[in-house]
Amino acid sequence: MILRKIDEIPSIAYAQGARKRVVIGPKEGAPTFVMRVFDVPPGGASSDHSHDFEHEVLILRGEATCKGDGPDQHVSEGSAYFIPPNERHQIVNTGKGNLRFVCLVPLRGEDSCCML
Numbered sequence: 001m002i003l004r005k006i007d008e009i010p011s012i013a014y015a016q017g018a019r020k021r022v023v024i025g026p027k028e029g030a031p032t033f034v035m036r037v038f039d040v041p042p043g044g045a046s047s048d049h050s051h052d053f054e055h056e057v058l059i060l061r062g063e064a065t066c067k068g069d070g071p072d073q074h075v076s077e078g079s080a081y082f083i084p085p086n087e088r089h090q091i092v093n094t095g096k097g098n099l100r101f102v103c104l105v106p107l108r109g110e111d112s113c114c115m116l
Contacts, residue, residue: 002028006037017044026107033104040064040099045092053106055083057091062099065092 004023011019017040024035037060040046048067063076067090068083074094075081083089093099 004028009037011039014038015047017041018046023102030107032107034107036103036105038099038101038103040091040093040101042093042096042098044099046090048088048090050086050088052085053108054085055089056104057081057083058102060100060102062093062097063095064099064101065094066090067092 002024006021006023009021009023011021014020019039021037022034023037024030024033026034040062057080059075059077059079061077063074066073066075066081067088069088073081075091076095091099091101
C-alpha cells in the first residue's frame, strides 16, 4: 500500500495558471490508471479538447462550469462526472477561490492528455 499527501507532491504548471500533481501513477506501480489532482485559479480553465479515452472527475473544492458537447453544467464540491471518449470538454473555474479536482485517466492517456 502507498499513502501520499496531495500537498506534499510537487505540482507542475499546466496552461492558464493551472497546476497538476500526479498522485498515483506508474512510478507508484499503478498498472492501469493515473490519478491526478489539479488546482485551477479563479478565471482559469482547461483547454477545449477531446481525446479517445475516458475521464472520471471529482470536484474536491470550489465551483466551475463544465462545457462540452451538451449544455453547460455547474459543478461544485462533491460533484462527480464522467467524460466518455471523444467527447469535447472544458472546465472553467467560475468561483471566487481555487478549484481543486481529481481526474482519473487510463495510463495510456497520461502522456497525451488534456493540456489544461
